[in-house]
Amino acid sequence: MxxxxxxxxxxxxxxxxxxxxxxxxxxxxxxxxxxxxxxxxxxxxxxxxxxxxxxxxxxxxxxxxxxxxxxxxxxxxxxxxxxxxxxxxxxxxxxxxxxxxxxxxxxxxxxxxxxxxxxxxxxxxxxxxxxxxxxxxxxxxxxxxxDDYSLIILPSDLNNVDLTGYNITGIKRYYSYWEENPDKPIVLRVSDILFYKDIISADKVTVLITAFDVLKYHCNINAISESMGTNLHWSELLNRMNSDRTLGGVFARIFNIPGYNAKYLFEKWGGCTEFEKWAIWLWSKLESADGYLRMALDTQGCDTYRDNIRDNIIELICKIDFKHNQYDGFYRERKEYLKCLSIETLTQSFWDEINKKKPTQRLHYLTDYTSKERCEILRTIESEGLTEKIMCLLETADPVLRAYIEPYVFKSEKFTEYFGQYKRQKITNTVNTEFIDKVSEYASKGLWWELSSRNKLFDDAYGKGNGTLIFWIDALGVEYLSLIVYLLREHHHGVYYKIEIGYANIPTITELNNDFLQGRNPIKFRELDELKHKGEYPEYIVQEFTLIEKALRQAVEKLSEYEKVIITADHGASRLAVIAQAHAHKAKEGAAVKRHGRYCEDSSNNYEGEIAGCVDKDKYHVFAGYDRFSIQGNITGEIHGGATLEEVLVPVIELSKRPFDAAVTITVVTPEIRLRAGQKAVVKFQIDRDFDKLYAEVQSKRYDCARDIDCWYFEPDVDRKIDNYKAKILHEGRLLGSIQYKIQKGITSTLDI
Incomplete structure (x- = not known):
């Protein structure tokens, strides 16, 4: 009724x-x-x-x-x-x-x-x-x-959940509430939630069995499933919710950031709890945009946190064709995530896939982030040679290695060419006979005597020493200068530098090359020398570069305490003197052979006139080539004591956060040069400071600059394949600035006839 x-x-x-x-x-x-x-x-x-x-x-x-x-x-x-x-x-x-x-x-x-x-x-x-x-x-x-009635039933142990409505714990209190003056909506918490799990009602009764159920109701999340986390994960997430109504909101509060930032989150990965790692994974599943990370998250078998996104980031790259039009972007993104995650060891599955590929193809997938990868790159170079294609691939795969291999332009073209060849052979772990002949030729001439001594250059740079720190790197040869310049330009912006090259005392041992430090208090960095003596190829080369970066970083950091830091060394070292199949000479009776035959001590005899490439210096008799005195035993890394250019030449590098001189302005006078047959290109420029000598560096080659009436000029080589050039203008090893010019080759109009 x-x-x-x-x-x-x-x-x-x-x-x-x-x-x-x-x-x-x-x-x-x-x-x-x-x-x-x-x-x-x-x-x-x-x-x-x-x-x-x-x-x-x-x-x-x-x-x-x-x-x-x-x-x-x-x-x-x-x-x-x-x-x-x-x-x-x-x-x-x-x-x-x-x-x-x-x-x-x-x-x-x-x-x-x-x-x-x-x-x-x-x-x-x-x-x-x-x-x-x-x-x-x-x-x-x-x-x-x-129309606003609702009843939500949930477990009583989820007592931290803030749901809208009158909250009641226990079914008896629920009925008592209705027996008085009830209101709506109502949230009922019960201990035996499974008793209510099969309720089917059209009357707005919602039963939330698990923490995930509560989250799904609370945050209206439809893009994820309960299987994507454990009950402990969902419960902890629910504990962190507070008043947040979105998962993004609670994740942002957990990690104290305004919104999703994949790189920031993966940088924190190593120090995260298991729950936080799961939260990063889930947030990434919800928020990451298109790209390598999205592919790694969506890869089959990565539907749960346990499937390990870390391994997917490592391994997925091997399944992508390097000819794919987006491959470069995927490669760079993955490399950033490897760095963020501080991954030191790659998975065996990754290496299994790499080993299936051809040697040169491997360089498309390897990075410079782990030591094993960098060693694999060197082994590939050892087996395949240092081709132009490989040099091009190194630009992405291992820019530090490429920077080391790139020629450093010395004032003398002989030195530029010498060290360019030396470094290539060191990296490929080979020595060719033509280079050995060149070393012997230079040894007979004592080519280093053309330069100033390291001691003189250091004294000039040190001056009175006010506000100056000496940073002494044991065994730092000039072979590393192209790498050091690269690191300064890439990672230490705002640091000015001047570089000079000098020769050390011979034999090139520390005991005879610390005289310039007397009365001065240097910071000593000996790790590089220790590594060279015991290192195994190719691992030690990777470690060398790491130590160079470490030493340079420490030196630059000292500029916060000192006005100037001078980096220099006692001597260099030679890999080729170890691996070259050179002639072994027997020292005379009574001589003491040192440094695995690189020199001997003998006060009674001379050797210079009898053995080509051997230099007599007081009681020391030192090889300036790759020959040595006979001695038992061998070494695995590098050696010093001799007088090859890589052993005897050392840098004097001045670092400062202030310009060494006032800034200069360089103006190119000949921005476009029309070159006729039989003519040399002449590039002219003006500079608003007075210098006694300048150099121009173009395509890894150095040219002396001459002074005209009102400008400077140099005559560079012309590459028939290139029209546009960039020249660096230097003074005493310091970069003053650069200019650009264009060369038009051949007859360009009838007026040129």
Missing amino acids: NFATLDELKGHVVSDLELTVPICFINVESLNMWITVKSWLTDICQKSLRLSDFCAENDLTPNINRMINELRKTRVRTLLIPLSEYLRINNDKTNDILSRIINLGFNNEQIAIFIPLYRMKNVLSEFIKRDIRYEKNILFLETTED
């Missing part, structure tokens, strides 16, 4: 009491009206039965059998509440319980049991359809339907 108003309902109930209908269900769709009806029924009934009284403990469901027995025993008007809240979350029992109550069998006794129900209209209507006889027991008060 339907009633439009509460007064109509009341009138019917009062009259019906006289007709002795013993059971009366009254349904309303408005919570406020339910409270009103409950209050009115409380007034007219002599007895109230509360479901909460039938709960043995706070989190135990009511004993329905005991409740029905109590109803059966009643002989006065009785109110039963809140039955609808039991039926709502036990809807599979609805028909059974309604039938048992209606058929209690009071046999027309004048007893009335009133049961107000909330939002049960559809359930009750279906119940009447099954048995029309029950129509007289069920009353419908037509009211507006609540």
